[in-house]
Amino acid sequence: MILYGPPSAGKDTVSAELSHLNPAFTLFQRLKAGPGRTTGYRLTTADHINDLALAGELLYRNARYGAEYAIDRAEVRSLLAADRIPVLHMGQVEGARAVEAFPTHWVKVLLWCSEETTRERCIARGDKDVDARLKVWHETRQDLLDHATEPWTLVIRTDEVGPVEAAQVIDFARASGSTSKVRGDIRELVG
Template identity: 65%
Template sequence: MPSGVVLYGPPGSGKDTITHELTRLRADFALFERLKTGSGRTTGYRLTTVDQIEELSRAGGLLYRNTRYDAEYAIDRHGVAALVDAGRVPVLHMGQVVGASAVAAFPLHWVRVLLWCPLEVTESRSIGRGDRDVDARVKVWHETREDLLAHETEPWTLTLRTDQMSPTESANAIIDALAAPASAESRNIRELVG
């Protein structure tokens, strides 16, 4: 069965960096570019309209949609299928546990990866990369922590502390999990998020 990777974590936890490392190590990994409408970053997204997202939703073409940073995002079935049909391993970035669960409706061997870093690391990385919305990202870090605590029995294939592992170590752990019949299991979320 083809595989896919879900990277879930707060802002600054390394989703972009680890995806870059995965694609550097293996050409079959590909960032899944979510549909997006609204303000903010455009790199790594397929820009669309609210009407198009609504149309896909009515037709059953969405796996998940959410709003954050004054924008709307969606994961469409066709986009995931196009990567799989091209022999690629889609890498999805998620900021909500329910989204990480919702994509399981697409039949792939999903490796679910919980990325975590402390608040000060999120803030430092956000400032370091020149984000103009550092305060909003700090707020989302807190929301992510609460989201995890509200879903603490949610199963994860891997939990990676990106402030303690290099991007290469993290990417290799994900590659190993894809190769092994590793199953997702509940983790000690309260210990992880402090």
């Protein structure tokens, strides 16, 4: 499961609802080296991430908020071997594509919300870096505009659809084997 979207689009909330629906859904904890939030990550060093990259063990790595993040093949394999459904949070189309190269059936979901919704949600949850998150919202918007023909299994406006309904739709798409397709309305969506 790949959940792509800007900050505060609901990736954490929808992931929690997916886990309520089916305990096999498991948030993939990316490797993280650097400052900032620690919850939901496997903390490591930049050297360790570099070593994994040199060994060909990374699906994707990126830097944001002054930290480095990585998605490693070993953790994806481990979750799948334990009959878990990995739920990966992504903010870059390039990263979602890189993860899709791992051989399993991926459901790729674009979660979207307005800039104002992002601002309100960031403030409500007490984020200290609201301006940085709004900057990333704009970067995500541009990423989508630059990749308007990127295929998605689902596109969900989380400022219009609640997390329980979103999780149910996503789980149905997974259970029914839905595949990704190009959506003609991405430019309209991100306006």
